[in-house]
Amino acid sequence: MSKQPSAVIIGAGQTGRGFIARFLFKSNYHLTFIDKNEKTVNYLKQDNFFTIHCFTETVPPVHIHGFDTHLAASAAAHQALLDADLLFVAVGQQNLAQVAADIAPALAQRRSQGKDPLKVLTCENGVAPGQILTDAINGYADAQGAALVSEVAIFCTTNVLKKTRLDIGSENYNRVPYNAAILGGPLPIEGFDPDADMSKLLKRKIYTYNFISACVTYLGAYKGIEDYAASANDDEVRKLIFSVVPELNKALCRVLEVDAESQKTFSDNALKKFSDHNIEDYVSKNARDVARKLRPDDRMIAPANMIIENHGDTHAIAIVIAAAILWGERNEKLLESFASVAAVLTTLSKVNKDSELFKQVERYYTALKSGTTIGSLLK
Template identity: 40%
Template sequence: MNAAQSHKLSMKDKIKVAIVGAGKTGRGFVARFAKQGNAELAFIDSSEELVKMINEDRGYTIHFFGGGRGPIRIDGVRAAMAGSDLAIDWMADADLIFTAVGESNLINLAVPLLEAMKRRSELHKRRPVYVVTCENGVNPGKALMDAWTAAGGNPEILIVAEAAIFCSSVEMPGTRLDIQSESYDELPYDSHVLPEAYRLPGMVPEPRFRELLQRKIYTYNCLSACIAYLGALKGYEMYADAAADPDICTVLEQVLEPLNRALSAKMNLPLRSQEDFARRALRKFQDPSIRDDISRNARDVPRKLGPKERLIAPAKIIEEAGGDCAALALAAAAALHYRGPDESDLHDLLNKYGVEEGLCKISGLATSDAFLLRVSRYYRALHERNRGEAISFEKLLDIVGD
């Protein structure tokens, strides 16, 4: 434990919490822990419209999928524009800062946090500030900490811990701020970094957190990507409908069999434990009461095809273990076909360089890599099918060879 972590927060103090990112995860999930801890809560967001609505309404309701649990009301909240003097003041005064902005956006927090810590020093506050990243990424804490130190920040006064998000939340149709969320009330976090005194109710200390986060990305997020991109190709809009499609389920089974074995060996986990972990993920994704959509889960294809991300990294782990990653190659090919509203850069890249070189630039794989070449073959098979022809992924797995 470093010197900064030796400072203790009295449990008699009312904890001040700032949540950077007032979207679905920040507003619909992370805010619950602040409420349970009776913390003073403030949101920081880059959307002027969202900040305005929060300050006008000063509260909102979290509803739960399936109707088996009563709603939770979050009241007395306030919001500030990211980068504003008010946001800097709130971060300077906070005991805990949560982020829910997406891993790729974390580097943008370094300079505002630097300003906030300078202001905190002027206020003669001696306790360090703990930032808890609530992002779907392999190593979001490192991304933020690297940006913080590169900006000249002192790692003794701002300490970054990571948390893992297993809860799905979406905006409630027909409301200004309400959220629909999964009834899931645990936030696992890195207990080696965040002291017990800063733990809010519902936050679960995890001593093997790095392993848990990687396992989540390579299981939950891997399956999520497969379902989203294969589902999009089949014309599904709702996520659970795609997850229950028999043809897609066949692909998922062929992903999981070698993946579970490879992760079990790599992470020194009992195979049964990893299989149960994966089954829980599938049950969640196939739950029709969780009204999530394909577009939310499929967006940002280039990031999700990154070298340490949810499709490429599991494929490499399977290959290292001697397993077959054909099903993952098909899912990656489906990702390259995704035509979401924000994927124009991806398709410009593919049009300019072709699928092999384009995927090489995104994934970090060599153009001669066996997995990349297999993705390319599936990509072309999908491209060459007759327009309007029904897709059989099971058939494609059988006919597209090595």
């Protein structure tokens, strides 16, 4: 009998446990979860079972069982990495350097044993997470060349189900776009769909889906809406989205060289997904870590710069950025870290203080803080 293939997932959260795991489980991979959260690791060890429930009740649940679980950087995790056929990294982009430090010893040992480079796939939002992880791994001389790092684009919404220890609620999404070429060819995993240009897809996803998500999130939060689909269906929120998306689409078509009809369909699908009341999601969950989302290469500032370069109107996107800064001030002490809105824009977001965007954001921030409605700012 042939050996059961082994897949290690670093990051046993919503994406790793609730999305990637079901494809691997259905394709008969033995799963090993590695996580730094001791509570999560203990629950997975104790239960050795959890269920992924689709938000659409007609779709049967997937019961995941028979897996191993180890604490990050432990001896057991090291051994699992030595034995792995595939490694999936489902952590935030800001944590990739730590992942590289954790896995470098195992990669170095695999290479010393004459094993082929480990096939690694990043599974997190980001413009170039694969390159970030590759560069971090190559910072360890003994691990250089011991991994082939590919990327997965995550379009599926997942949530930890309330009042359960481990169960996940998931959108009925059954496609995993990934870069197969860098791995030497397609993986034998049902639902994994090779994409010819992952770099373009990841940028398009961040600057379309994640941008529209930022509109839904920070405008909804400003209006006191917690249900994500309710925010996406709110009249003022939709008015702003319909105002800015045509400008965004024109800019993305020029920068990413995609055709107009395809990009319009792409953005329409994003709003359709976010407006679906059958998909359980929350504004507060999507708002977290606002400083990362205000970086110059992320979902708000990069699209704004593209619109500027395309000679478009930035007033609507400036409202979203202002709402994000206000949310960060109220919920994550953003202005304690950066002292002022101006400092956020110039230091964190790298916005020129003499630019029209800078002036717009400062003006809209002041208006929003005083309680001005979004609708009145759009007039």
